[in-house]
Amino acid sequence: MLYSLFNWLQSEYGHIAGIGLWQYISFRAIVAGVIALIAAMWSGKHFIALLRRKHISETQRDEKTDPFNTKKVGVPTMGGIVIIFAVLVAVLLMGKLSNVYLLLMITTTMLLGALGFADDYIKTFRKNKDGLNGWIKIAGQVVLGLIVGLTLRYAPTAVMNETVEVRQVIYSDHPRTFETDFVGEEIIKSPNVKSTRTTIPFVKNHNANYADLFSWMGEPYKYWAGWALFIAMIVFVVAAVSNGANLNDGMDGMCAGNSAVIGIALIALAYVSGSTVWADYFDVMYIPGSEELVVYLAAFVGALIGFLWYNSYPAQIFMGDTGSLTIGGVIAVCACIIHKELLLPILCGVFLMESVSVIGQRLYYKAGKRKGVHQRLWKRTPLHDHYRTSLSQVESLDPGCTVMFKGSKDLHHENKITIRFVLISILLAAFTILTLKIR
DSSP, X not given: OHHHHHHHHHHHOTTSTTGGGGGOHHHXXXXXXXXXHHHHHHHHHHHHHHHHHHTOBOOOOSTTTOTTOGGGTTOBOOTHHHHHHHHHHHHHHHSOTTOHHHHHHHHXXXXXXXXXXXXXXXXXXXXXXXXXXXXXHHHHHHHHHHHHHHHHHHOTTOOEESOEEEEEEEEOSSTTOGGGOEEEEEEEEOOEEOOOEEEOTTOTTOEEEGGGGGGGGOTTHHHHHHHHHHHHHHHXXXXXXXXXXXXXXXXXXXXXXXXXXXXXXXXXXXXXHTOHHHHHHHTOOBOTTTTHHHHHHHHHHHHHHHHHHHHSSSOSOOOHHHHHHXXXXXXXXXXXXXXXXXXXXXXXXXXXXXXXXXHHHHXXXXXXXXXXXXXXXXXXXXXXXXXXXXXXXXXXXXXXOEESOOOOSSOOOHHHHHHHHHHXXXXXXXXXXXXXXXX
16 A cells, blocks of 8 residues: 555655655565564564453363373464464555565465464364364365466466576767766566476576476477466465475474575565566576565565564464464465475475475374384474474373384473574575575
């Protein structure tokens, strides 16, 4: 709203000092981040007080769901509402609301926020620890993936320039007179196209096209097959990252801290994708309008940091599925919009480890059960729980069970585990950005 207001004021009264600042992405992004931070801290305080008055709190850490950490029963949950509120307030004030990519991010926030809220509502108010049916969650994530994929395919403004080159040009009225020479820039772009081109790490030319996998089909079939694969990839990425973030939400400040680091890396990637200069320098696709994602992501990071004011150890509130599902979906959709989804296994490496640990544990346990033995890969999953669980605790829960990766005998405080996971995320985020130059 403020962007539109000041844009109108500039067109009508362009001489007002400082009004041109609102045209700069960097300025609006910083202000959006500050607004979201303040909104999260302000609303968090009042929301926690409201939840305590209504006795809306964590009630499901029983012997089955979390046998070794029942002390957190009674902490208010559904704090993801604070994050969503702060993001939307900042984006609605500072964003260019006619931008198709910004509208997609707002849709993602509200759709997955509603899905997570339904899950938390069932757990909290109906006292059903299983929450929303897993297939309904998957269906919601699939619907979101289809909305994003079909929008990128059919929205008129969702286009890219597959190649862009910025050349320096010397202009001179008098070639022999140095004082009159000046250097300008000439931007050479390929035509605006709908493309399934994407950035891949560690490859010299950086980019690949999903449609090229179907070259044997010939035109136009390979084009449509490429889009079908790209949309399927978006659906998979949304579901995978969203569920990965959900699994990572198990310790105070864990998911919010990791996601804030990932959000900062995505700010850099979105800025590169929306700038002709940087897209040329890093040899990636130029996506007009994607720079508006920087404003959204700045608000996203600001909201997460503000939420950490209350969610850091010892947590005064949990984000619940309302927050974790939304956070994962936001990260996934943003990466798909800027065609950097294949960088997510690196950038979201912590989420990937959590998901793989759960899947591996389940498969290994079932394989042993068929043989009549009790076996585990890790003491507990998701992976972060492995480091705060002793073998004696596992034996008390599952007598006679053997553990393949026993790990250190020393158990770690959850605050130490959280900090170490966040440090890993920082390293992975830095490495993800470096992949744009490592060929």
